Amino acid sequence: MGSENVAQPKMPKLKYWRFELDFEKIGWLTIDTPKSPVNVLGTECMAELETLSLRFEDLVASDELAGVVLLSAKENGFIAGADVREFDAMSDPSILPDALKRAHAVFNRIENLKVPVVAGIHGFCLGGGFELALACHYRIAVNDDKTRIGFPEVKLGIFPGFGGTGRSIRQAGPVAAMTAMLTGKFYRAGAAKGMGFVDKLVKHKDQLRWEARKAVMQRRKSEPAGFTKRVMAMGPLRGFTANKMRETVRKKANKKHYPAPHKLIDMYEKHGDDPKSLIKAELEYFPPLMATDTAANLRRVFFLSEGLKSQGVQKGPKPKFARVHVVGAGVMGGDIAAWCALRGMEVTLQDLDLERIAPALKRAKSLFKKRLRKPNLVAAAMARLTPDTEGKGVGRADVVIEAIVENLEIKQKLFSSIEPDLKPNAILATNTSSIPLENIASALKDPSRLIGLHFFNPVAQLPLVEVIEQKGNSEEIVRIGASFCTAIGKSPVVVKSAPGFLVNRVLMPYMLQAVMRVEKGENPVTIDKAAVAFGMPMGPIELMDVVGLDVGKSVAEELGQEVKEGGKFSGLVAAGKLGRKTGEGFYKWEDGKPQKGEAAKVADLEALGRELVKPLVDECEVCVKEKIVANADMADIGVIFGTGFAPFLGGPMQARKDGKA
Template sequence: MAKTETPETRNWSFHIDVEQLGWLTIDRPDAPVNTLSREAIAELESLIERIEDLIAGGELAGVILLSGKESGFIAGADISEFDAMADFSVLPDALRRAHALFQRIENLKVPVVAGIHGFCLGGGLELALACHYRIAIANDKTRIGFPEVNLGIFPGFGGTGRSIRQAGPVDAMQIMLTGRMLRAGQARGMGLVDKLVRHRDMLRWEARKAVLQKRRSRRASLVKRVMAMGPLRGYVASKMRDEAGKKARPEHYPAPYALIDLFEKHGDEPGAMIAGEVDAFVPLMGSPTATNLRRVFFLSEGLKKQGVKGARFARVHVVGAGVMGGDIAAWCALRGMAVTLQDLDMERIKPALDRAKGLFKKRLKKKHEVNAAMLRLEADPAGKGVARADVVIEAVVENLEIKRKIFAGVEEKLKAGAILATNTSSIELERIAEGLKDPSRLIGLHFFNPVAQLPLVEVIRSTFNSDEQIAMGAAFALAIGKSPVVVKSAPGFLVNRVLMPYMLGAVERVERGESKELIDAAAVAFGMPMGPIELMDTVGLDVGQSVATELGHAVPEDSRFARLVAAGKLGRKSGEGFYKWEKGKAQKGEAPAHADLAGLGRELVKPLVDTTAVVVAEGVVASADLADIGVILGTGFAPFLGGPMKARADDRA
């Protein structure tokens, strides 16, 4: 007989069936997703002790680990506990305790099988890797990976060594360094998953067979493992540092480099790499980068709590098939909505459809999925889709009279309850809504270019709008996978208001003869994703000039900026602006040397930071926190600094 009874637990259930199979299920109470909190880990320790006793008594043939949540397996460690765990006096023991627990699971004398559906991320994947065999559902909801790098850390529950053991050093390090989430088939191809099933109701049956047949996961082949052996490991580590350097500087994001150092030291020995996690992980957890990235994570998650619960949007109508309108339409179709796209004629709509097909091919891969997305996107020169649409978005040029004319024609066709929105980038909604019979219906949904990459949508509130209308706008943004930030209708709103002084200040420097390459390199050295001159080219010089004028920033007629616009050299979209563009990339010369590149970048970014403080003081956004997350999502402002308001406060501290 076993020495102990099954312990009472809040987060887990455990029972043994007639075949002596132990079914261990995680289902955190009062939580939409499973996470490995300290309580959940402590309970798992007590359950594993019970399981060890049952095995010793010959009462257990195997263990099957499942999730009771619809949302998925385990989404990782409980990030809400991270600040407390950043304490150097607490963290090392907590990591060693988790290591010991996961090793006990791996050492169990009976098969342990993990059945995965939905999200299996971070600590959840580390727990699955400690099991002997892994089965996953091969559908679009399954996502497997290590997103820790996005929080300024790397896997710390043994995932470094175990993922290398299963997938080989190159594939495992790649997913840890990028935070990329894998589909089930990709994870199976790498060796992180052993078996795929089509439906969730097949997981239990397949897991049962795996236990009874005593299946064990195959480890990475010698061909893969050789890349971590001898002198090759140093070469591979050097290549990894070069790749990491193209995306992030070590002083900004130390985690990838710390992981590469750990790999270079122990990459050929999984056990040593797991043990080495503790010393490498602890300094990262309490670093300013990780602290700020956790803050950004919680601010971003907070945006998902907006909107109207249960709101449904099936049909979208977009007026304007230019770059912004066409790309908004394509994105909505990609997200599963039926979309009608209106412009003056098919000649203007066709380029948008071609771009959409390119997006669908890139994102969807499978031909039948691409074709289905194209069927959801319909050219509609006559505007017949307005009457059926749940959301109508105007995305034409920044011209007040043209916008008013469009809305006058749309308002009378609009169905009851439909959202009426403008994608204006700078004009106050009250001015656009003046001619409407019901000006309260018009809200702003301001997307950013490129639509497929930038997650922010500014939901713009005029003095006419109700809370419910704005909540519906936020709900729509969430429905298409965007992050809504509510802003007051004021010239430039949030993002363009703070971007313009920054970009125009940089343009003025170029006008005075300073190197555009140096200016862009300095901004990147500070932590921006691209420099302000390249950004102006990406936005479009005509758009930049229009927004600048709308915000009261003069663009002198004799300036290089104005001459480029007059010549039709509008940046990326025309092939030339401040830079020449080839295959979507700016062709840059060498930047001259500078003694303090990051210092120059800080100087360049100061107008953006100062203007953000003004916008907060004016109440354009409800809080400094919302300003920070809005500017990060809308401009790429250095996330490791926590946002412009956080950076400003830190500078003053």
């Protein structure tokens, strides 16, 4: 913006940043992390920013700099956070405290510059990137669906450590800021502005520079949160809000397993009325958290989940998935179709008649309203989802997914009928949870093109898709299937075609052993409580009720697991008491919640939990030995995403390795 023919001040040699001074003395500072799809704040990048901030002070003192605008050169966003790849080394207590002090000093220097510093945000602005934006004097964000602002640190077993605690509370007040830090939630630009994190919205990325220039020229400065928001951090009200936060966090995060949110609340209770004091307290509270097993394991889970993307097509052009055809408008098929439409694809949903498709469209509309909110976006998503009773969408689809009844003959008949209409390189997939793919594929002229895409219920909430590889598949077609999963925002784990695949196979022994304990007279509430104490998201008896006792019995029999005849489990199934869906199973269900009695007293709940989880971990080891998944890492991330297995333990194989399962 007018930097041509302007004498540029002498600047340090830069690898991560670009700096240009224009004729109005506005300094345009652009971050562009080399050889990385996203910007991250690593050690070298921060060292350059430290040098730059010192240089800015000199330029301000000599009246050569009227203001600084911070922008990103990456298409996908501003700054994704600190460089997680450095966290293992940085967690060393002999390194981290000094590194944190330096980071604090850099951000303080930026905040204390005597000229305006403006952040122009598009796409992701997360973690350390958001903390840097908060150190700027004014924040402008693009108000589109790609902008996401937040603090994901709690998902890595830590909390903001670059001054974000105090600065976020200063801007948004304690309730909104602490909620953002404790939940790790990402906010859209409009919500972030409403909270006080952002000062100005623009419609398009190309408006950022012009609006930032105006902000510098008018010396705009962000207003801190008003008294009515700040009052919640004052005097006795701070203790009251801290206790309310503890109540909420306790329900979701066991203090022993996930110490970070609890430590953050402690820090807030002590220093929350003074942002500067709170920022300083990070130096004391943050380093011990980085060194915990929880943080190390959550980092491992983060890298494993990122690694799943590498299972997609690596060489040549990335496959495009514009159109999806789903056969079967039941809960599973309808929800897969809705999810694909939500993610921007044109979807045709096939069933025998419109009456069968109508409930799926109704559920889809609810999902779109919840996720997209704006009526025009909801209407656009609904327009992308088309009922198709005649199967006309098959010939145009890049991906065809079957999600009909679990019957081999019916599936074979369907696939042989649609095969002639398929595009030459379309993916052909089944969502079967139990039938060997080789058997289904035997009805096809080209059996090698059939893969499995096994989604989990509820589709909108569970991130995992098992990409099932059968004997005849090429590596390429499996990779294309994995690419499709990442294109719709799901995490693919490649699994060999074998009974139960990975997740159902490891879950069933765990659930059935718990059921057998109940058959022998043990208290189901105690069993569930022990599994949760171990770190599972819900107990195995409650899970069996959620899955459906009929489904559980059927899958158990397919996997060759014994279901005792004449026992309580068989009796409930025979009586049609199938769990949550019928209102009664092992528990009675009201408004979607199990009505549980009292748990029996147990000396060591966690030890009982370890005992309960042992069959799951044992079966995981067998799956790795039998090469059902490529390695122990894939087993760990698959079981975490598919069952909710305690992430703080790093997965079942890691937990056994560490002697914790």
